[in-house]
Amino acid sequence: xxxxxxxxxxxxxxxxxxxxxxxxxxxxxxxxxxxxxxxxxxxxxxxxxxxxxxxxxxxxxxxxxxxxxxxxxxxxxxxxxxxxxxxxxxxxxxxxxxxxxxxxxxxxxxxxxxxxxxxxxxxxxxxxxxxxxxxxxxxxxxxxxxxxxxxxxxxxxxxxxxxxxxxxxxxxxxxxxxxxxxxxxxxxxxxxxxxxxxxxxxxxxxxxxxxxxxxxxxxxxxxxxxxxxxxxxxxxxxxxxxxxxxxxxxxxxxxxxxxxxxxxxxxxxxxxxxxxxxxxxxxxxxxxxxx
Amino acid sequence: xxxxxxxxxxxxxxxxxxxxxxxxxxxxxxxxxxxxxxxxxxxxxxxxxxxxxxxxxxxxxxxxxxxxxxxxxxxxxxxxxxxxxxxxxxxxxxxxxxxxxxxxxxxxxxxxxxxxxxxxxxxxxxxxxxxxxxxxxxxxxxxxxxxxxxxxxxxxxxxxxxxxxxxxxxxxxxxxxxxxxxxxxxxxxxxxxxxxxxxxxxxxxxxxxxxxxxxxxxxxxxxxxxxxxxxxxxxxxxxxxxxxxxxxxxxxxxxxxxxxxxxxxxxxxxxxxxxxxxxxxxxxxxxxxxxxxxxxxxxxxxxxxxxxxxxxxxxxxxxxxxxxxxxxxxxxxxxxxxxxxxxxxxxxxxxx
Numbered sequence: 323x324x325x326x327x328x329x330x331x332x333x334x335x336x337x338x339x340x341x342x343x344x345x346x347x348x349x350x351x352x353x354x355x356x357x358x359x360x361x362x363x364x365x366x367x368x369x370x371x372x373x374x375x376x377x378x379x380x381x382x383x384x385x386x387x388x389x390x391x392x393x394x395x396x397x398x399x400x401x402x403x404x405x406x407x408x409x410x411x412x413x414x415x416x417x418x419x420x421x422x423x424x425x426x427x428x429x430x431x432x433x434x435x436x437x438x439x440x441x442x443x444x445x446x447x448x449x450x451x452x453x454x455x456x457x458x459x460x461x462x463x464x465x466x467x468x469x470x471x472x473x474x475x476x477x478x479x480x481x482x483x484x485x486x487x488x489x490x491x492x493x494x495x496x497x498x499x500x501x502x503x504x505x506x507x508x509x510x511x512x513x514x515x516x517x518x519x520x521x522x523x524x525x526x527x528x529x530x531x532x533x534x535x536x537x538x539x540x541x542x543x544x545x546x547x548x549x550x551x552x553x554x555x556x557x558x559x560x561x562x563x564x565x566x567x568x569x570x571x572x573x574x575x576x577x578x579x580x581x582x583x584x585x586x587x588x589x590x591x592x593x594x595x596x597x598x599x600x601x602x603x604x605x606x607x608x609x610x611x612x613x
Numbered sequence: 614x615x616x617x618x619x620x621x622x623x624x625x626x627x628x629x630x631x632x633x634x635x636x637x638x639x640x641x642x643x644x645x646x647x648x649x650x651x652x653x654x655x656x657x658x659x660x661x662x663x664x665x666x667x668x669x670x671x672x673x674x675x676x677x678x679x680x681x682x683x684x685x686x687x688x689x690x691x692x693x694x695x696x697x698x699x700x701x702x703x704x705x706x707x708x709x710x711x712x713x714x715x716x717x718x719x720x721x722x723x724x725x726x727x728x729x730x731x732x733x734x735x736x737x738x739x740x741x742x743x744x745x746x747x748x749x750x751x752x753x754x755x756x757x758x759x760x761x762x763x764x765x766x767x768x769x770x771x772x773x774x775x776x777x778x779x780x781x782x783x784x785x786x787x788x789x790x791x792x793x794x795x796x797x798x799x800x801x802x803x804x805x806x807x808x809x810x811x812x813x814x815x816x817x818x819x820x821x822x823x824x825x826x827x828x829x830x831x832x833x834x835x836x837x838x839x840x841x842x843x844x845x846x847x848x849x850x851x852x853x854x855x856x857x858x859x860x861x862x863x864x865x866x867x868x869x870x871x872x873x874x875x876x877x878x879x880x881x882x883x884x885x886x887x888x889x890x891x892x893x894x895x896x897x898x899x900x901x902x903x904x905x906x907x908x909x910x911x912x913x914x915x916x917x918x919x920x921x922x923x924x925x926x927x928x929x930x931x932x933x934x935x936x937x938x939x940x941x942x943x944x945x946x947x948x949x950x951x952x953x954x955x956x957x958x959x960x961x962x963x964x965x
Contacts, residue, residue, distance in 0.1 A: 398946070402946065402949055402950055405618075406949075406950050407953060408949040408952065408953060409949065412694075415945075416942060416946050419896070419897065419938070419945060420939065420945070422938065422942075423938025423939040423940075424938075427935040427936060427938070427939055430935065526768075527765070530764050530765065534758075537758060537761075571780070573773070573776035580768045580769050584751070584757070584762050587751075587757040587761060588751055588757045591758065592754075597756075610620070
């Protein structure tokens with residue numbers, strides 16, 4: 323029983339950052355913006371969160387710093403894609419490349435420094451609880467509030483939304499900032515609760531997996547929970563298999579999360595009808611108001 | 614004051630040439646600011662970073678060596694991105710190319726004539742091509758997002774490479790170091806100083822693809838499918854074929870870059886292997902070259918300079934060489950921002 327609980331806790335710990343990052347990106351994509359910079363915002367959030375916690379000793383300040391750093395990166399993305407109408411795919415990649423460079427430069431003096439992990443109750447810390455609250459709030463916001471309806475309208479048909487007097491660019495900026503804060507917090511979780519250390523490139527592709535999760539969840543918040551926990555479970559189970567000494571090469575087991583991501587994308591994407599039902603129709607398209 | 618954009622009546626040719634230069638100028642200003650913040654005289658900092666590495670012969674050779682894989686990859690990526698096909702897994706394709714090429718010396722160490730060199734280069738091409746075909750196949754058959762699948766395969770390629778080089782490809786006489794036998798003789802590329810044959814291949818590939826892009830029907834087809842997919846369909850161009858073509862081409866070139874790297878620079882397979890990270894820098898090269906394969910030559914040299922400058926800054930100015938990655942990221946930002954000027958005019962509105 324105790325061993326079972328230990329494994330369950332590691333699964334939850336592995337799923338939480340995916341869940342937080344993916345739910346933020348879901349809101350961004352619902353507003354019609356494709357921000358591929360999740361990985362970059364996460365890694366900057368990780369270094370900012372770790373740095374702030376290390377210097378001030380306050381976890382609350384660490385989490386705030388994570389969110390602020392992620393948001394700041396996302397505002398760069400927003401300025402380029404929403405104001406200057408740059409290509410969203412390319413700009414997202416730029417965020418990721420810049421984020422990886424910036425974090426390794428800023429974090430140089432933090433490598434190897436220890437902090438105590440975020441306090442927890444039998445392995446459950448406040449961010450794990452918060453991740454579920456966040457999903458509930460996002461779900462309620464998108465489907466039960468007037469503002470959420472506006473966000474979805476902007477994502478599905480920005481021309482009509484504009485004609486109805488909604489501020490397309492303003493709403494998108496807000497969603498992008500929210501997504502950035504979530505990605506930053508997910509990175510902060512890795513650095514102050516999960517590891518807890520600053521290691522260069524410590525996100526190891528989790529930002530990209532979060533992006534795939536949004537597709538896997540067909541842009542529905544509740545399915546993001548399901549997806550994140552499936553991913554968390556599979557990646558942890560591959561380690562469990564490893565420790566049971568089945569003599570499989572560790573590198574091949576470490577491939578599992580990436581291969582599972584590919585398989586999940588294939589399974590969901592081949593069913594075009596399911597995708598079309600929920601994909602924001604304006605996803606990735608630039609909006610120019612022709613007054 | 615509010616910033617707003619006004620669409621130009623037509624694409625500005627002047628801005629198309631000016632925007633990369635403007636982006637470089639802005640990056641230099643950013644660089645000067647970073648140096649100033651670090652307490653280094655900005656002009657001296659810029660000189661050490663961007664000029665000094667070009668002043669001696671040895672460094673100029675290193676510049677070409679570093680630019681070689683960047684140009685090879687960026688030439689293929691430029692074509693892909695023009696066609697709106699997003700291969701961002703060149704890093705993994707490079708690594709597979711290196712791995713495939715390395716199979717020859719590992720299993721046929723005695724094979725020593727010019728054909729061995731040609732076969733190794735072709736193996737590299739094959740490795741990259743096959744690895745890139747996976748996301749293309751998944752896109753065409755299952756509609757799976759190629760950005761995410763090609764990226765995931767970068768991690769998989771790295772782990773497979775690590776597994777094989779530590780395992781079955783390891784040099785039995787190598788004191789247990791995670792590396793293969795040394796490549797020698799005809800299993801390496803002929804070189805002049807540090808510059809190896811790969812540089813010539815990169816030049817040929819970039820010029821050849823430039824010709825295809827602007828003078829052949831295939832280039833027009835890919836360009837149309839990227840810029841106006843509907844028009845492309847009416848013209849009878851197939852998007853599926855374009856996906857296979859772009860991934861195959863850019864993957865093959867990335868594989869060739871990997872083969873050239875292990876045959877011309879490393880002379881062995883070794884893990885951890887650092888060159889694949891150039892696959893991401895090649896994305897910046899492609900955009901700085903305005904998605905023109907010929908432009909990738911100049912852009913590749915410039916990005917190679919950022920690596921050398923980073924090393925110089927570390928030794929001469931005691932600024933960590935990670936600054937190179939920041940400059941590269943910032944450069945891509947400015948490139949994308951300045952590209953707006955090609956189609957739009959910036960207006961400052963004083964009153965709303």
